[in-house]
Amino acid sequence: MRTKKLVLNSILVALSAIFSYVEAIIPIPLGIPGIKLGLANVVTVFALYRIGLSSAVLISAVRIIIVSALFANPMMALYSLAGAALSLTAMTILKRAKIFSIIGVSMAGGVFHNVGQVSAAAAVMETVGLFSYLSVLIPVGMLTGVLIGIVSGKAIEHIKKIPVV
Amino acid sequence: MLKIVGNDKMPEKRLKATKADIVLAVFFIAAAAAVLVWSFGYFGGSADSVVITAHGETVGVYSLSEDREIVVDGGSNIVVIENGAAYMKSADCKNQHCVLHAPIRYGNEQIVCLPNKVLVEIEDNGESEIDTVAN
CATH class of the missing domain: 2.60.320.10 (N-utilization substance G protein NusG, insert domain)
Structure with a gap:
């Protein structure tokens, strides 16, 4: 069972890394620096709902380290990890409240990912001015979070029919 | 066998926004607006x-x-x-x-x-x- 879980987690890390890579090579310029859909988070939300918190944490942490090492500046890994940590914390709390749908949970995940990243950047750069980006990044996080939530929900609906293990 | 947790009858699994989702969305929009108001005061001095x-x-x-x-x-x-x-x-x-x-x-x-x-x-x-x- 441990081996099966290890293999499943590894496959999901690979899948989410590919999602990140595809997004990195096909950037969608929206006029605001650093904004992207965050397709890899489909895997995180899927894992959170279907496997469990520990897998979701493991998958996003390993993915961020791999993707940052391959395609980005190591400083950026710190910001991503802060975003992912806050995002997963928020999603876990809301999911356990049992009154939010996967869309609401994912929406909060998107928002808190951005809040975490900006907070980490503001702490590193020692400037509060960066928080002004949140007036844009909160609505953007809501939008991307909702989209990710819908896609994840659809994935969960379909993948239950496939005997994964 | 790896246990696949949860079932689709749980309310939070349905692919439809709940009332709580809407309340949360309104809260986020209010937070974004508050940041915007703060920005107007923070930037733009001589x-x-x-x-x-x-x-x-x-x-x-x-x-x-x-x-x-x-x-x-x-x-x-x-x-x-x-x-x-x-x-x-x-x-x-x-x-x-x-x-x-x-x-x-x-x-x-x-x-x-x-x-x-x-x-x-x-x-x-x-x-x-x-x-x-x-x-």
């Missing part, structure tokens, strides 16, 4: 100098009225001061967000190069723009 910081250490404070070029951190970033505004002329990072940023000239406005940890920030001199105009 200023006459710019501070450049790299890796948390001050590189220097420069007057905005004197045109010049500042090489930061052995050339990782080059800041230009021209016609009372500062902008990032070049950066060796991949995303180039700071280079694309519009020139800054008002209090607390900033250009950030996150990968290189370089911050270019206009020093707010405490006077509001209106007072300066009145003077």
Whole structure:
């Protein structure tokens, strides 16, 4: 069972890394620096709902380290990890409240990912001015979070029919 | 067998927004609006100098009225001061967000190069723009 879980987690890390890579090579310029859909988070939300918190944490942490090492500046890994940590914390709390749908949970995940990243950047750069980006990044996080939530929900609906293990 | 947890009859699994989702969305929009209101007060004061910081250490404070070029951190970033505004002329990072940023000239406005940890920030001199105009 441990081996099966290890293999499943590894496959999901690979899948989410590919999602990140595809997004990195096909950037969608929206006029605001650093904004992207965050397709890899489909895997995180899927894992959170279907496997469990520990897998979701493991998958996003390993993915961020791999993707940052391959395609980005190591400083950026710190910001991503802060975003992912806050995002997963928020999603876990809301999911356990049992009154939010996967869309609401994912929406909060998107928002808190951005809040975490900006907070980490503001702490590193020692400037509060960066928080002004949140007036844009909160609505953007809501939008991307909702989209990710819908896609994840659809994935969960379909993948239950496939005997994964 | 790996246990696949949860079942689709649980309310939080349905692919449909709940009342709580809507309340949360309204809360987020209010938070974004609050940040926007704060930004209007924080930025835009009058200023006459710019501070450049790299890796948390001050590189220097420069007057905005004197045109010049500042090489930061052995050339990782080059800041230009021209016609009372500062902008990032070049950066060796991949995303180039700071280079694309519009020139800054008002209090607390900033250009950030996150990968290189370089911050270019206009020093707010405490006077509001209106007072300066009145003077």
